[in-house]
Every structure is written in C-alpha cells, then in structure tokens.
Amino acid sequence: xxxxxxxxxxxxxxxxCVAARLLVARSLDGTLQLGWQADxxxxxxxxxxxxxxxxxxxxxxxxxxxxxxxxxxxSPFVLxxxxxxxxxxxxAALLAWKAGAQVSPAASVVVGCAGSMVxxxxxxxxxxxxxxGLDPVSLVLAGVVVAAMLGALATLCxxxxxxxxxxxxHAWGLGRVPEAPPTVLLVALLLVLGVAAxxxxxxxxxxxxxxxxxxxxxxxxxxxxxxxxxxxxxxSALAAAATALCGPLAFVGLVAPHAARGLxxxxxxxxxxxxxxxxxxxxxxxxxxxxxxxxxxxxxxxGVVCALAGGPAFLMLLRRGAAGxxxx
Amino acid sequence: xxxxxxxxxxxxxxxxxxxxxxxxxxxxxxGVVGPNASGKTTLVRGVCGLQAIQSGAITLAGVPVHAMAAxxxxxxxxxxxxxxxxPPALRVGEVxxxxxxxMQRDPQAVERSLRQVGLLERxxxxxxxxxxxxxxxxxxxxxxxxxxxxxQLVVLDEPTASLDPxxxxxxxxxxxxxxxxxxxVIVATHDFGFLGACCDQAIxxxxxxxxxxxxxxxxxNPESLSALFGAPFAWAHGIAAQxxxxxxx
Amino acid sequence: MVLMxxxxxxxxxxxxxxxxxxxxxxxxxxxxxxxxxxxELGLRDRLVGRTPWCxxxxxxxxxxxxxxxxxxxxxxxxxxxxxxxxxxxxxPPGLREAAADxxxxxxxxxxxxLADVRxxxxxxxxxxxxxxxxxxxxxxxxxxxxxxTLSERSPTVLLLSAEPVMAIGNDAFxxxxxxxxxGVTSPATPGYPPMSLEDLFxxxxxxxxxxxxxxxxxxxxxxxxxxxIAFECIEDGxxxxxxxxxxxxxxxxxxxxxxxxx
Numbered sequence: 001x002x003x004x005x006x007x008x009x010x011x012x013x014x015x016x017c018v019a020a021r022l023l024v025a026r027s028l029d030g031t032l033q034l035g036w037q038a039d040x041x042x043x044x045x046x047x048x049x050x051x052x053x054x055x056x057x058x059x060x061x062x063x064x065x066x067x068x069x070x071x072x073x074x075s076p077f078v079l080x081x082x083x084x085x086x087x088x089x090x091x092a093a094l095l096a097w098k099a100g101a102q103v104s105p106a107a108s109v110v111v112g113c114a115g116s117m118v119x120x121x122x123x124x125x126x127x128x129x130x131x132x133g134l135d136p137v138s139l140v141l142a143g144v145v146v147a148a149m150l151g152a153l154a155t156l157c158x159x160x161x162x163x164x165x166x167x168x169x170h171a172w173g174l175g176r177v178p179e180a181p182p183t184v185l186l187v188a189l190l191l192v193l194g195v196a197a198x199x200x201x202x203x204x205x206x207x208x209x210x211x212x213x214x215x216x217x218x219x220x221x222x223x224x225x226x227x228x229x230x231x232x233x234x235x236s237a238l239a240a241a242a243t244a245l246c247g248p249l250a251f252v253g254l255v256a257p258h259a260a261r262g263l264x265x266x267x268x269x270x271x272x273x274x275x276x277x278x279x280x281x282x283x284x285x286x287x288x289x290x291x292x293x294x295x296x297x298x299x300x301x302x303g304v305v306c307a308l309a310g311g312p313a314f315l316m317l318l319r320r321g322a323a324g325x326x327x328x
Numbered sequence: 329x330x331x332x333x334x335x336x337x338x339x340x341x342x343x344x345x346x347x348x349x350x351x352x353x354x355x356x357x358x359g360v361v362g363p364n365a366s367g368k369t370t371l372v373r374g375v376c377g378l379q380a381i382q383s384g385a386i387t388l389a390g391v392p393v394h395a396m397a398a399x400x401x402x403x404x405x406x407x408x409x410x411x412x413x414x415p416p417a418l419r420v421g422e423v424x425x426x427x428x429x430x431m432q433r434d435p436q437a438v439e440r441s442l443r444q445v446g447l448l449e450r451x452x453x454x455x456x457x458x459x460x461x462x463x464x465x466x467x468x469x470x471x472x473x474x475x476x477x478x479x480q481l482v483v484l485d486e487p488t489a490s491l492d493p494x495x496x497x498x499x500x501x502x503x504x505x506x507x508x509x510x511x512x513v514i515v516a517t518h519d520f521g522f523l524g525a526c527c528d529q530a531i532x533x534x535x536x537x538x539x540x541x542x543x544x545x546x547x548x549n550p551e552s553l554s555a556l557f558g559a560p561f562a563w564a565h566g567i568a569a570q571x572x573x574x575x576x577x
Numbered sequence: 578m579v580l581m582x583x584x585x586x587x588x589x590x591x592x593x594x595x596x597x598x599x600x601x602x603x604x605x606x607x608x609x610x611x612x613x614x615x616x617e618l619g620l621r622d623r624l625v626g627r628t629p630w631c632x633x634x635x636x637x638x639x640x641x642x643x644x645x646x647x648x649x650x651x652x653x654x655x656x657x658x659x660x661x662x663x664x665x666x667x668x669p670p671g672l673r674e675a676a677a678d679x680x681x682x683x684x685x686x687x688x689x690x691l692a693d694v695r696x697x698x699x700x701x702x703x704x705x706x707x708x709x710x711x712x713x714x715x716x717x718x719x720x721x722x723x724x725x726t727l728s729e730r731s732p733t734v735l736l737l738s739a740e741p742v743m744a745i746g747n748d749a750f751x752x753x754x755x756x757x758x759x760g761v762t763s764p765a766t767p768g769y770p771p772m773s774l775e776d777l778f779x780x781x782x783x784x785x786x787x788x789x790x791x792x793x794x795x796x797x798x799x800x801x802x803x804x805x806i807a808f809e810c811i812e813d814g815x816x817x818x819x820x821x822x823x824x825x826x827x828x829x830x831x832x833x834x835x836x837x838x839x
Binding site: 070205206208209211212213214215216218219220221222223224261265266267 | 419
C-alpha cells in the first residue's frame with residue numbers, strides 16, 4: 001500500500017536524522033567523531049529534544065496556516081509571527097539594557113508570545129474584509145507587510161544597543177537549537193504541541209473540508225469562522241513557543257508540510273502526524289549538519305543552515321508549480 | 329417542510345436583491361432563471377443560509393435557516409455551487425466522503441454516489457488530475473453522499489454549465505430523485521432544456537427582483553422569456569415530454 | 578566697513594586646521610576608548626564631539642560612531658582632529674572625503690590587541706600633541722605582573738557570552754592578559770568562535786570564566802558543577818572596554834585573584 005511505504009520511508013528518515021545528530025560530530029579541531037560519546041550524550045540528547053519539539057511545532061504551524069489560507073507558500077514567517085517574536089525580544093533586550101537588567105528565559109517566553117500575538121492581531125485587523133471575514137489573500141498581504149515592519153523594528157532596537165550588546169540579540173535572531181533547553185520553555189512548547197497536534201488530528205476531516213470553497217465548506221457543516229480563529233490561535237501559539245525556545249527559524253514550517261503531503265497525500269488525518277515527524281527530523285538534521293560541517297571560525301548558526309537548505313527547496317516547489325496548484 | 333422566504337432582501341456591495349417572498353414546496357423542482365447578474369446565485373445562496381440577509385426571514389420547515397448551527401445545516405441542506413474548489417492532493421473518494429463530514433462514515437454511500445456520476449473507477453485518483461467537468465461531477469457526488477433522511481433542501485447553482493448532455497441528463501435525474509424523496513429542490517440554471525424537462529416550477533428573476541413565479545409550462549413561455557432576456561425565444565418540440573421554450577438563433 | 582568685516586570672517590573660517598597649536602586643538606573622538614583616554618590625559622575641554630556610548634562627557638555633543646557619523650553636526654563642531662578606532666571596514670562613509678575638503682586630520686588608532694591598548698594613551702597623546710604620562714605605563718606593568726596561582730586553573734575558557742556560547746580567542750586582549758598572568762586559555766584559536774556546549778566541555782577546561790553578568794537559568798553553572806569545573810562570572814564591565822577602563826579592571830581583577838590565593 002502506498003500509504004505504508006510512505007510511513008516507512010518517513011520513519012527511516014526520522015531515525016536516520018536523530019542518529020546523525022547523536023552519533024556523528026566534528027570537533028572544533030576538525031576531527032570527525034563517529035559513535036556514541038558518553039560525555040557528550042547529555043548535550044546531544046538535549047539538542048535532539050529541543051530540535052524535535054521545535055521542528056514539529058513549526059511544521060504543524062505551517063501546515064495549519066497553509067490549510068487555513070489555502071496557500072502552499074504560507075508559513076509562520078508569512079504572518080510575521082517569527083518576526084513579531086524577534087522584534088519583541090529585541091525591544092525587551094533594549095529596555096533591559098537601559099535598566100541594567102537581563103531577560104530571563106521565562107520572561108522571553110512571555111515576551112516572544114506577546115510579540116507573535118501582536119503580529120497576528122495586526123494581520124487579522126488588516127486581513128479582514130466585511131463580507132468574507134478572515135480573507136486568505138488579504139491575510140497574506142497583511143502578513144508580508146507586518147513581517148517587514150516588525151523586522152525593521154527589531155533592527156532598530158538592535159541598532160540602538162551598543163555594539164557589545166548587539167551580539168547577543170543578533171545571535172538570537174539567527175536561531176539556535178539549545179543543548180540544555182530551559183525547562184520552562186521546553187515544557188510550554190510540549191504542552192502547546194500536544195494540544196495542537198491532538199486538535200489538528202481529530203479535526204483532520206474538517207481541515208480537509210476547509211480546502212473547499214467557503215460555501216461548500218459551510219454546506220457540509222464546517223463551522224468556518226470558529227475553526228479559522230482556532231487555527232489562527234493554534235498556529236501562532238505553536239510558532240511563538242518554538243521561537244521562544246529556538247529563535248526565529250525559516251523554512252521548516254514551509255517545507256515540512258509539502259514533504260509530508262508528497263509522501264502521504266493530502267488528507268489531514270495522515271498529514272498531521274507526518275508533518276510532525278518531518279518537521280522534527282528536518283530541524284534535527286539541520287542541527288546535525290551544523291555539528292558536522294567544517295568549523296573554521298566556529299559553528300554556523302542553525303538558522304543559516306535552515307535558510308541555505310530550505311531556500312533551494314522552496315524554489316524547487318515554486319518551479320514545480322506548487323503555487324498554481326491551489327486555486328481559490 | 330416548505331422553504332419559506334418572507335420579505336427577504338440581500339445587499340451585496342452595490343447590488344440589492346429583494347424584498348422577495350416565495351414559498352418553495354417540497355417534492356417539487358424549482359428552476360430559477362434570469363439574465364446574468366439578476367440575482368439567481370444570490371437568491372439560492374441566501375435561501376441556503378450561506379449569504380447573510382439584511383431583512384426578512386427564511387425558514388425551512390419553520391426553522392430559520394440563518395440560525396441553524398453548522399451541523400444542523402449540513403444535515404438538512406445540501407448545496408452544489410456553480411464553481412467548486414477541489415482540494416489539491418486529496419483523492420476523489422476522499423473529497424466525496426467530505427459530504428458526510430458530520431455524519432456516520434459510510435463507504436457504500438460514497439461508492440453509490442460515485443457510481444451515479446460515473447466516476448467510480450477514478451475513486452483513488454487525485455482530484456487535480458480531473459477535468460473541469462469531472463470535478464463538477466465530483467462535487468455533485470459529494471452532495472449525493474451528503475443526502476440523508478434528514479435532508480430537506482437540495483440547491484444546485486447552474487449544475488449543468490460544465491457538463492456534456494449525457495451528464496446534464498444525469499443531474500436532471502438526480503434532481504428529480506431528490507424531489508421524489510420529499511425534498512425541496514431549487515436549481516438556478518441557464519439550461520432551458522433542463523428547465524423544461526426537469527423543473528416543475530419556474531421563477532423568473534431580473535435586476536434583483538422576482539418577475540414571475542408559477543408552473544414551468546405557463547410561466548416559462550417564449551413571450552415572458554423573450555421579455556426577460558431581451559432575446560428571441562420559441563417553443564421547441566421533441567426535447568421533452570411537453571414543449572420547451574428555447575432561445576432562437 | 579561691513580564688507581571688510583565679512584571678508585575677515587570668511588578668511589578666519591578658511592584658516593587650515595593644521596596650523597592650530599595643540600593648545601587650541603579641537604578633537605572629535607569616535608570611540609569610547611579614545612574618549613576615556615582623552616579625559617585621562619586631561620584633554621576633556623578639547624573634546625568637541627563623541628559617540629552616543631561615551632560615558633562621563635554628557636556636555637559634549639554626540640556626533641556619530643565608527644560606523645556612521647553626522648557630517649553636518651561634525652562640521653558645525655569645527656574639529657581639527659578626528660580620532661577613531663581602526664576597524665576592517667575603515668572610516669565611516671564620507672568622512673575621509675569631508676576631512677580632505679575641509680582640512681581636518683583623521684587618525685585611525687589600532688585598539689585590538691593588548692599591546693595596542695597599552696600604548697593607546699601614548700598614541701592618542703602623540704596625535705593631539707601632548708606628552709603621555711609615564712605613571713600609566715607603570716600601572717599597566719603592575720596590572721600585568723605574573724600570578725603564580727593560575728596554573729592550577731588552566732586551561733581556562735574565557736567566555737564573552739553564555740547564550741550563545743562565545744569564547745574569547747587567544748588573540749583578544751583579555752586572553753593575552755590572562756597569559757601574561759601565567760595562565761593558559763582555551764581554545765588556542767583567534768577571534769571569538771561561537772561554539773556549542775558540547776564543544777565547550779570537549780575543550781576539557783579546569784575553569785570557565787564568564788566576563789559579564791551571570792545568566793539567569795543556571796544551566797552552565799550546573800553543568801560545570803557536575804563536571805567539577807570551576808565556574809565564575811566576572812561582572813566588571815571595565816574588562817570589555819579597552820583603554821583606561823581595561824587597565825583599572827585588570828588591576829582590580831588581579832588584586833582579587835591574589836587575595837583569594839592568600
């Protein structure tokens with residue numbers, strides 16, 4: 001059965017990515033290390049936990065947004081959610097520096113979520129039209145503008161910090177997969193992920209029905225307005241929690257749903273768990289890549305790896321006509 | 329189980345429909361005809377509860393349509409729009425099964441519906457591999473899968489626009505069967521063969537108002553239709569059991 | 578009469594700055610380190626421009642930094658000499674052209690290695706045309722005398738930040754100071770390599786010193802305790818400011834290390 005083959009392929013890939021992160025690394029002096037390293041085990045396991053949780057959350061967020069907006073190019077970046085979290089963190093860092101204080105991990109969760117929510121509210125406020133409520137096209141346009149504005153705000157806050165403080169804020173913006181994730185952040189992320197995953201899986205057929213036109217979806221009994229709000233809140237909570245732990249990371253939320261759909265078809269009952277697996281595997285793989293590639297001058301930020309790998313994948317999707325496949 | 333529209337008026341941008349007061353009887357196929365932008369689609373969407381109304385009331389068997397919850401509406405009303413959107417990456421069978429979103433899963437019902445529209449052998453194909461006409465038949469099949477003992481209203485918006493004559497006739501049979509089950513059936517159409525062959529009642533609309541209402545044979549005559557469309561009509565024989573008014577070229 | 582006065586005024590504006598004596602020299606500093614050095618040299622009254630991050634000279638207008646400078650306000654300050662830190666990117670755009678036009682002297686002062694920082698005062702004094710103090714050099718000598726006690730803590734990793742982990746490479750002035758005191762720092766590579774926690778502990782340090790405030794969330798502290806690695810946060814901002822502040826900070830740090838050894 002096609003479905004069984006897809007699942008097997010997916011599981012094999014996921015296991016391979018985790019194995020790569022746990023068993024392969026290149027040390028700072030350039031030697032390749034293969035096999036289980038007992039003294040590095042704690043760090044690598046922590047990195048796998050962070051990467052898998054954040055990758056799965058970003059991927060699910062992307063899937064929900066793509067279904068909501070009927071747009072295969074939608075992702076947490078589109079609605080400016082990651083940009084909102086980044087701008088909020090930069091602003092918090094600036095205010096903390098002025099007050100001579102620091103931003104704690106717990107505070108960063110709250111701050112990041114607040115930033116994502118603000119971005120979201122702005123998108124919704126400008127993405128609504130009176131007749132159609134949450135209009136997918138307007139939402140995407142609003143998201144692009146909001147993301148740009150928030151990016152500018154983040155840059156402004158960074159610019160106002162003295163050069164010595166900019167490093168930390170700038171590095172946060174490049175993304176990381178923490179080897180020792182702060183408990184608060186990881187637990188919050190896992191909770192949000194659990195609730196969202198269960199909700200998305202059980203509402204899988206309704207999510208399928210949302211891909212029909214508005215009239216058709218309503219006529220088969222989809223409570224469209226309520227579902228749209230739930231998806232918007234769920235997707236942004238997922239993105240905010242993942243961003244609070246790992247910083248803004250591009251392309252995982254965009255590429256993972258496409259890969260899942262390619263392997264297992266479009267029905268959400270299958271795509272939701274598949275997307276979680278693909279997202280987790282992708283981010284763990286990006287982290288493994290950064291632990292393996294040569295390290296002249298130190299480790300490359302994981303956000304750079306994601307962008308360098310995700311960018312070409314995105315272009316390939318464009319070329320294959322993914323954008324044209326979904327008509328409104 | 330009558331669908332009653334009382335002083336219903338709808339405003340969409342600059343377009344105003346109504347006020348319209350019509351009673352749609354169960355067991356009858358009602359054909360709504362009119363020129364482009366006369367308000368046919370607005371009317372049928374309004375009576376389904378898919379379009380907000382500015383004033384008046386629409387009740388189905390006494391229950392206000394716009395007050396129905398999503399699940400209740402799905403149980404009572406089945407709708408096929410003029411242009412359906414097919415979810416990419418889903419298979420034909422999965423799309424048809426969406427009609428039963430709020431009901432018990434029933435693979436047999438899905439199979440039956442696909443057989444009725446002649447697409448059973450395409451059940452496992454992706455919907456984006458189908459032609460426009462085939463996609464529309466899938467939408468009709470979805471509506472068929474949605475039919476249940478609780479269904480009271482079936483609405484089709486220009487169902488034969490993208491179908492060839494064989495499948496148009498099939499849709500006519502579907503509409504007839506629904507009416508025979510006791511549903512109210514409303515079809516907005518430009519297809520005068522369909523109107524004459526399948527519909528019991530005709531509703532003529534122009535510029536957002538109902539101009540005439542009554543049995544097809546009396547209301548849908550060449551004189552009224554010519555006045556409505558501003559194009560010549562004539563009686564055509566041999567198309568259906570009774571003469572049918574058709575546009576004259 | 579009015580025309581003559583106007584002509585005189587025009588002539589005065591066109592006087593080339595190079596001919597001004599050091600007593601009247603107007604200096605703009607585009608680096609906090611250079612500003613602090615000038616203040617220590619007693620040249621505070623000659624300062625006519627600073628960066629927004631220069632401390633203790635709030636009466637002087639802020640004109641820009643080594644990345645960007647407000648040429649209009651700079652011209653209004655009528656500088657004779659502009660001092661900035663030497664960086665890979667060179668002077669801020671437009672500065673050299675404007676300086677050539679108006680006869681301002683622009684001098685880039687290297688500030689990266691420990692030797693640079695030690696001789697900063699002498700070079701700034703030389704640029705302005707005054708004498709540097711011999712006492713300062715003695716203070717530097719004092720601050721950098723070897724400490725016998727550091728070998729048991731070596732190798733040490735000096736961290737610039739804990740999140741992300743950024744180690745201070747062996748060419749940075751703090752690492753050089755530590756080496757002057759007799760310690761050994763890791764990694765033995767230049768620059769500020771960002772690394773993962775795994776990399777950090779793979780260096781097998783005996784002690785880890787974070788130059789800055791302790792991060793909230795005691796991950797690093799707990800990990801060090803687990804591995805019997807001494808972990809300490811040195812919350813002295815002077816250590817990151819090359820110039821007189823660094824000298825004072827190093828002196829204070831050395832004293833505390835000596836006191837602990839006794």
